[in-house]
Amino acid sequence: MAEIKYEDGRKGAGIRTGAQYLEGLQDSRDVWLEGEKVADVTKHPGLSRGAHTLASFMDKQFDPEYRDIVTYREDDKDIPMSFLIPKSKEDVVRRGAAFYEWAKWSNGVFGRTPDYKNTSIMAFAACAKLLEEGKVEFADNMLRYYEYASTNDKVLTHSLLNPTVSFSEAKAGRSNADVTLKVVKENDAGIFVTGARLLATLGPQADEVEVFPSTVLDRQKDEHLEYAFAFVAPVDSSGLRMICRDSYDHGKSNFDAPLSSRYEEMDAVLTFKDVFVPWERVFIYRDPLLCNRAFAETNAVTQMMHQVICGKLAKAEFIVGLLCAMAKASGKDKDMNIKGQIAEAMFITETIRALRFSAEQHAHEDEYGNYIPLRRPLDTSRNLFPKMYPRLIELVQLLGSSSLMATPSELDLTNDIAGDVTQYFQLLNLESKDRIALFRLAHDLSVSGFGGRQTLYERFFFGPPNVMASIFYDLYNKDEMIDRVDKILDS
Ligand SMILES: Cc1cc2nc3c(=O)[nH]c(=O)nc-3n(C[C@H](O)[C@H](O)[C@H](O)COP(=O)(O)OP(=O)(O)OC[C@H]3O[C@@H](n4cnc5c(N)ncnc54)[C@H](O)[C@@H]3O)c2cc1C
CATH class of the missing domain: 1.10.3140.10 (4-hydroxybutyryl-coa dehydratase, domain 1)
Incomplete structure (x- = not known):
């Protein structure tokens, strides 16, 4: 370099x-x-x-x-x-x-x-x-x-998931031999892998792909050993292919598509055909039990949740700002009901802020002598935000309503209909051009294909919601609370 x-x-x-x-x-x-x-x-x-x-x-x-x-x-x-x-x-x-x-x-x-x-x-x-x-x-x-x-300063993506062919098989921790990424050969230099993995966000725009375990493997079965590994490979490894969804960047101007013209982080399914991984880049091999323990016991999951909560806070704050600007544009910000709706977005934002604060302030040393933020508030956020984000988007839709459709393009401000657009799209506190810009932003976040993918991302990117919730339940210290119930029943 x-x-x-x-x-x-x-x-x-x-x-x-x-x-x-x-x-x-x-x-x-x-x-x-x-x-x-x-x-x-x-x-x-x-x-x-x-x-x-x-x-x-x-x-x-x-x-x-x-x-x-x-x-x-x-x-x-x-x-x-x-x-x-x-x-x-x-x-x-x-x-x-x-x-x-x-x-x-x-x-x-x-x-x-x-x-x-x-x-x-x-x-x-x-x-x-x-x-x-x-x-x-x-x-x-x-x-x-x-x-x-x-x-x-390498840019990494990751691909943790085996594609589901049969839900019941996947739930039981069994892998589909025709589809799932597995080791097909090894020699003194390294391993060779073939199969598919989901779903590398940013994959085509990254340098390296972390292929780590997340699916809980059935540790009793020897036939699962070939699926149990962790490695990192360069995105341009021979035999590694990235199959993308459609792009949401349709070439529009920053005015017309303020978000999708800037923030298209592509998602791709990865396929591997005899991809060679040298031993130096292998971290776990033929060890399903260690695969199952790795993210939790290294505290990687907690440290990653810390990054995530900070990002969600920035996003929630932005949506509060957007809602306030939308309400102010027409003077709706004086209405008690509208204020109440926007306050709901503020409650969400402040909940995330408080959870982050709590996690950081209760940071503690782990058994390796490193410090980790407190998991429970982060885990709470990881479970709540996938439900809160769709509500934030719903609030943008409810407040925006038809204004999200009254969105002529940038060109319409200078072409033959510019006179009409300039006259008829004004709001109490915004000229037509600024009103269109604001509501195009709200549209890109809450209605466009790009916005739809954002909501899907928030719902799922960390994992299936009910699986994450059941992990939370298992880790929760319930005994003292149950004791209190028992006490009153016994008294
Ligand atoms: C936009 C986007 C970006 C993503 N980026 C990445 C990425 O960069 N890297 C990566 O590795 N993954 C990524 N993912 C994948 C993400 O981790 C998965 O979507 C998530 O784990 C759910 O898995 P699935 O999509 O296979 O759905 P499924 O497993 O089919 O889950 C669908 C539903 O099935 C139910 N379900 C699933 N498993 C169980 C179970 N064991 N028990 C009971 N019910 C269950 C849940 O109700 C869940 O909502 C991304 C996903 C999206 C949508």
Whole structure:
């Protein structure tokens, strides 16, 4: 990586510029979108602007306004804060501030910023000792990979899920041999994998894919050993293909599509055909039990929830701002019922803020000597937000109603009908142009295909809601509460 010289004389950066990130995407990756192979992700109309937005965020890491919030200094290098292994409560709080800053750059709409996956690599490295249970070398591999990813500012996606062919089989932890990603061969150099995995958000715009376990494997069965692994592979690995959904970036201007013209983070199904993974990039192998324990026991899931809650806070705040601006535009903000509706969005926002605060302030040391935010408030947020977000979007729809449809395009402000548009689209407190801009933003968030995908993302990206809820139930300390019920029954 080219060395970057800072104006203030500091040298040697672990962080990359946007240009370096974009250059890294111009490799031989096998990405398919809307029926065609993508020649260059950085130039393809459906992917390019999302990648350039992320590039602009990478550049912000160098901006003196943000640098000390989103990076830390180690060995004469600036490293993304998400890689900081927290050794104190203050470190946890610093990490939270960096997550929140990154999220504010897109108001949480670009959900899969690199700090999410950086956090999982950090957590696995911080608890690498656990991987020694598989093989001592696996722990070393993780520590080396952490060093590589953090000092080269790699952008990772992840693919945790085996595609469901039969729900009952999947629920029982059994894998479908024709579809599920599995190891088909191994030799002295590494393993070869074939099959499919879901669902890499940002995949085509990432450098590397983390293929970690999440499906609970049936640990009793020997035939599941070939499905039990954790590794990381470069996106341009030979035999790795990314099959994308349709793009929501339809080439519209920032005025016409304020969100989808900027924040298209693509989702892709991954297929692997004899993809070679060298041993140095393997962290768990043929160990279903360790696969099942890994995310929880490294606290990766808690550390990742910390990144997530900070992003959700930024997003909820943005929606409160949007609702207030919409109400003010027509003077609805004086109406008690409207105020009550918007207050509901404020309650949601303040709930998330309080949960984040509680998690950070109750950060504690784990058995590896690292600090983790308190899981329960984060887990509460992880379970509540997938239900709260659709309600936030419903509030935008309820307040916006037909204004979400009274949205002529930017061109209509200058073409033959510009006179009508300028006259008839005004609101009490907004000229027509500004009213159209505001409601196009609300439309992109709450009605467009892009907005629909945002809602789906919030509902599911961390996992099936009832599965997450049942984990919460299992972890909850219920005994003391049950005792209180028993006491009154006994008295
Ligand atoms: C926009 C978007 C982005 C995503 N990005 C990523 C990503 O980057 N990386 C990644 O790995 N994954 C990603 N996912 C996948 C996400 O993790 C899954 O959607 C989620 O775990 C649900 O799994 P599923 O889609 O297979 O649905 P299913 O498993 O079919 O779940 C559908 C419903 O079935 C029920 N259900 C599922 N499992 C059980 C069970 N064991 N017991 C009882 N009921 C159950 C639940 O009610 C659930 O709502 C993404 C998903 C979306 C929608």
